[in-house]
Amino acid sequence: MVGYKFMGKAHSNAYRALPMFFPDAPAGPELKVLCGRDAAAVEQARVQFGWEEAETDWRRLVERDDLDLIDINAPSDAHKEIALAAAAAGKHLFCEKPLALSLPDAREMLEAARQAGIKHMVGFNYRFSPAVQLVKKLIDEGRLGQIYHFRAWFLQDWILDPDFPLVWRLQKDIAGSGSHGDLGAHLIDMARYLVGEFSEVIGMSETFVKDRPIAAEMTGLSAKGDKNAPRGPVTVDDATLFLARFEGGALGSFEATRFAAGHRSTNSFEINGSKGSVIFDFERMNELQVYFTDDADDVQGFRRVLVTDAPHAYINAWWPAGHTIGFEHTFTHEMLELFTAIHEDRQPSPNFVDGVKCQEVLEAVDRSIAERRWVGLEEMQEA
Structure with a gap:
C-alpha cells in the first residue's frame, strides 16, 4: 500500500476487519508492505497498522513477485505513475479518488489496466453505506x-x-x-x-x-x-x-x-x-x-x-x-467487493471506468465555469 495517513489508516483497518467480520469472503488479505517517503513515519505506521514491512520507494513494490495488489492512497499527483507501473507488472489496483489529475491521465490509467488484464477499483466508499x-x-x-x-x-x-x-x-x-x-x-x-x-x-x-x-x-x-x-x-x-x-x-x-x-x-x-x-x-448514516x-x-x-x-x-x-x-465500515464493505470480484474473475464496481466518467463530469464543470456556458458531456468525449 502506497500511503499511510488518513486513507492509509482507513484502508488498513478495512483489510484487517475483512476476515474477522466477513469470514466467508474469498480470502483475507496479507498486509505485506506499507510504503511512504518518510522512513521514520512509515515505520511507525507499519507497526500501528499491522503491516509486515515498510518501504520508502514504491518502485520496489511493483518489482516484487510476492505482491498481487497495489493500493494507492498517496496524493493525487502520484496516482498515474504508480498505477501505470503496477499495471505493467501485472498487479491488481485499488486507487483512491479522484483517479487522476486530468481526464487524459485517467483514460491512460484505464487503458493500461485494460491492456494488462488486471482488476481495478476506484475508492468511492460512500456507495457502500x-x-x-x-x-x-x-x-x-x-x-x-x-x-x-x-x-x-x-x-x-x-x-x-x-x-x-x-x-x-x-x-x-x-x-x-x-x-x-x-x-x-x-x-x-x-x-x-x-x-x-x-x-x-x-x-x-x-x-x-x-x-x-x-x-x-x-x-x-x-x-x-x-x-x-x-x-x-x-x-x-x-x-x-x-x-x-x-x-x-x-x-x-x-x-x-x-x-x-x-x-x-x-x-x-x-x-x-x-x-x-x-x-x-x-x-x-x-x-x-x-x-x-x-x-x-x-x-x-x-x-x-x-x-x-x-x-x-x-x-x-x-x-x-x-x-x-460508522464511517470505517464503508471501507470494509468496499474491500469486500474488491476481493470478491478478484475471486469471481470480474471487475469490481466502481472501477477505473467510473473514475474516468467522474473525471469527465468534473472537467465538464470546469469548462463550463471557464467559458460561462452549459457544457454537454459529449464534448468531453473529444477532450
Whole structure:
C-alpha cells in the first residue's frame, strides 16, 4: 500500500476487519508492505497498522513477485505513475479518488489496466453505506417511480480560518482541484450510481482565501504552521456549485464547499421521484428518510428507516439488530467487493471506468465555469 495517513489508516483497518467480520469472503488479505517517503513515519505506521514491512520507494513494490495488489492512497499527483507501473507488472489496483489529475491521465490509467488484464477499483466508499444500498434497491425496483430530481451537497469548514496552512489539498499541481474534485467527486459518483449518466452541466466556483501560510507539517485534514510564515497561493477552488441534466431526464444540483461554518463533513443527497422521495445524510448514516406518495392521507410524511437490521446490505456481518455502524465500515464493505470480484474473475464496481466518467463530469464543470456556458458531456468525449 502506497500511503499511510488518513486513507492509509482507513484502508488498513478495512483489510484487517475483512476476515474477522466477513469470514466467508474469498480470502483475507496479507498486509505485506506499507510504503511512504518518510522512513521514520512509515515505520511507525507499519507497526500501528499491522503491516509486515515498510518501504520508502514504491518502485520496489511493483518489482516484487510476492505482491498481487497495489493500493494507492498517496496524493493525487502520484496516482498515474504508480498505477501505470503496477499495471505493467501485472498487479491488481485499488486507487483512491479522484483517479487522476486530468481526464487524459485517467483514460491512460484505464487503458493500461485494460491492456494488462488486471482488476481495478476506484475508492468511492460512500456507495457502500447500507442506506445507499437501500436507495439503489428502491430505484431499481421502481418504488420511487420516475426520478425527477437529484440534489446533493458536501459541506465542510476545516479551512475556514484564513491562516490555516497551505496543505497539499489546496495546491492544484498535487491535488488536481479543491472541493470540486475532493468532495464533489463523491457526489458525482453517487449521482451516476443512483440516477445514471450526466447529459450536460453548468457551474460556478470561488476561491475565497487566495493565499495561506506555508505548512510546516500536515497529516490527513490537519496541519501545523506559523500564521506569520511566508504565504503561498491557493490554486484550487474553495467552493464549486453546479447544475446538471441527466440522460434519463432528471435535474440535478450539486454543492461542494470547505467554507460552510458548522459543517464538519455534511455529505447528503435528496432524490425526488413520481412515487416517492428519499433523503440521506451521512452524519446520520444508519438512517434513511423515505416518503411514498401512495401512503394513506392521514399518515403521509417522511418516515425514518433504520438500516441496522436485516435485510439491509452488510448488516448481518456486524452487530445485533439496532446497533449502528460508522464511517470505517464503508471501507470494509468496499474491500469486500474488491476481493470478491478478484475471486469471481470480474471487475469490481466502481472501477477505473467510473473514475474516468467522474473525471469527465468534473472537467465538464470546469469548462463550463471557464467559458460561462452549459457544457454537454459529449464534448468531453473529444477532450
